[in-house]
Amino acid sequence: MNIKKLVAFVSAIALISLTMSSHAFAKNADNHAGILGMKKGDAMVFPMYLAADGFKTNMVVINTDNSHAVVAKVVVRSQAFSTELRDFFIYLSPNDVWKGELCYANGNIVVRSEDASVWNPATGECATAANPFEYALAPVICEDLDSLMYGYVEVFEAAAMNWAAIRDTDLDHCVNIRNAYEDLTQVETVNCLTGYGEYVFPGDYAVFPATVIAGYAVNDKLTTARETFWGDFALNSITEVEAVLSKDNLVFPYYNNGRDISIAALTFPTKLTRVNSDCEVMQVRSPFFVQHGEFGSVSIGDELISDSILGIKYNYDAYDMNEKAISECQVSPCIKGKRLPWEVNLIDPANDLGVAFEEGWSRISFGTTTQGADLDQNDMSYTGAPVIGMVVHLTHNGMSVDQMAYDCGEVYLGEIDKTLLNCVYQGGCRVTEVTCPTCPVCPVCDADHLCLCETEAACEAAGGNWCDGVCQAEECNGSPAPTCGPDNLDLCTNQTACETAGGNWCDDDEDGVFGCQPEECNGGGGGLPSCGPDNLNLCTSETTCEAAGGYWCPDEVIDCQPAACGSGSSTTIGEKTVTCGTTCFGNWTNPAFVQECSDWQAANCQ
């Protein structure tokens, strides 16, 4: 790498770090801060290559580890449907760098490398300038809609091996590492790869970073004979990969005047569409697209090419330099109108978004929540879209490339309580690091997480109610949990509450434990009167009154009456209705009223 490229590379990293530094977040329970942006990892995506009109794209992969040799599988995929166009391995000794390019040559778009870190099957040796690794990309399946001119590239770390243990000084490094990899029976990986790309045009170039994922952890031997998909042969499911890439929105600056232009590139590397030669979409691997994708049609001229293109809708806002805004709609959330149909989508703010401002910024938003599962089939979900955003500017000063800013999607464990898994996020967007069993804050069934109780016994042990297979704090009929009252005297826990509820605070067993009961204290209730046909005046609730054959008359002095409310002779004493059934004693604080009641009953009742 010459000085100019090194400066450009370091500048790109610094710029990205500065751009992203405001997005620092606590990534675990100990509040260890992390900074989003370029990291080292074990998987990478070059979000867009370009090999057209004199442009070529260089890819650079760096092994930053000084003790491990690394084998990585490089997969080139097409723009529209992720068709695998070429795959091959690179072999990196400690601190080694591999550089390759995608360019147009000899009537084909080819992947080419003179770097000795790639093995050249044509010669059976490591590649050299004289005998470069050069292979034409395979044709796309849907020729009308797909393209070889641009696409994206994945890099999967296949293995990291102790260099001291495998080193054979008689062999070229790439042969040495290749032989060692072929002998491997169990693979391990190290988060030591990073990389960047270059859009190269005659005399100059523009640098862009690769998106690096840490902790992906390939755990089975990758080969070129077997296509590699996200979520296969690794300790992360495709949902976990989507979670690490998930973004609620993307923000990018734009120029849109007669002189300067900007193009936004949005790549969905997990979509992995399968399409047939009739350009009909047969399958997508992405849970995000399975759950949120919408079919649309694509025509060329007047000819309908396909009516089964699975795209994703998005919302956007665009602002000028004075905070004037246009928007697809003004009410949030608003997801309508625009659609991204391909794996690599290019958006021209002027033509595709209808932005009339000459300069400003725009925000593309996704209002989705995707359900999925981790490798252990634990439910998980995330908000936003698994997308990589990049923006290219062409101005009078030349061409530049920048990553978009974004808000990370939120990742949750479980479909019910959506408890945030603070402990397991790593990388740009809080991806699980695949070792959830060791996570110190994974919630379990307890009083605060009743929804995680999976059995009736566990539910009740946690103080919940088991209702139709769900553990909840509320009673199963949906009413609030019962409390101390006339109908639940047994829930009264002190004398005041008991007596307020009409109960008696007793220790009939004389065991020192008091309880609230409807019966009078002493004698355990035997022989003492209680609510019944003969003692309606002792009934304290509508239920017990009616059960005893009485009438519940809450407006009268005695609530439970032997006759219908308001029937028979009655009078009013001290604002209370008195009938023949009224018990006069105890219903007034004024003794005169008690006497008046007794006198009235003596005069009017048999």
Add this chain to the structure above:
Amino acid sequence: MLDIKGSWCQLLTGKGLFLGGSRITKFSSRVAESFNGKEVVLTILLTALMVSCAAAPDRRQIIYEPEIFKEAPMALEKAYSDYWEMRAKKQHANAYSNEVPDFRSAITPEQYSNYLKLFEKAKLAQVEPQGVTCPEEHICFVETALTYILNDKVSDVRYIRDSWEKRNGQWFHRIRNPLIFPGLDKCRKKTEVNKQ
């Protein structure tokens, strides 16, 4: 600009500059292949080229083997030649007028000029058409090798599939760079419609 005619003349007249012997070997091989190994044709062509050197040795233009365009539609050869001469001479406005109308309706001359400037940090020294295919009557592709010089050295040879479209009897060039000019890279524009 170091034009190909000049360089061939220099090569053929013993003034060897630029790409040297390997260049002519490569060219000879390619021409021989295109004519099914009929070496006699190569001899004729080289002789004709030597003659043409004397006719216009100093004229700055893109020169190529006319046989390349033998099967191509009429007027494509001239359109191609004119266009690349404009590009080599950095005549942006003239080159712009030779781009397809739908491109010009979407891209301003200033934007186009910014784009062409990307290629001009290095000097376009040679344009070599290597083959023509025309999948449709009004669409042709010219496989082209572009040689650039930077700091007096060959910095790069870029191969492109140069696209041409015929509109109302006139051939127009089409820039095909989906990253810079998305939606304008196809000969026929894709239209996406949400499914009802």
